[in-house]
Amino acid sequence: MRAVLTVVGRDKVGIVAGVSQTLAQLQFNIVDMSQTIMQGNFTMMLMCELSATDVDFEPIRAQLNQLGQQLGVQIRIQREEIFDTMHKI
Template structure:
């Protein structure tokens, strides 16, 4: 299964490191990533492959929300099929 993760907030040191470290701990594989900084605003979008085992998506969301609070950014994660459906409309 794949998921799309977005990160938005003010740019600062450690955002990419914090997000990628947490995803590694969760055994998520980053298969694609795009980021940009515009006038101090940081945005990043990642496509991740989730581990083959059952993943409690709510626990993942909770952990990423906590990380976002620590880093001062907003982190959202959605299953790829939901993301694709939302943006085809």
């Protein structure tokens, strides 16, 4: 299963480290990543893989929301197929 993760907020030290460490703990493998900083604003998009096919995203979302609050950023995660469908307009 694949998921798309987005991270947006003010740039600060530790965002990439915090997100990647949490994803590793959740057994997500980062297969692609893009990030940019524009005038102090940080944006990162990751494509992640998880070996399990039936994952309950609610506890994962809760953990990522808590991490986002700690880091001062907004973190969103969606299954790849949902992300793709939403962006095919």
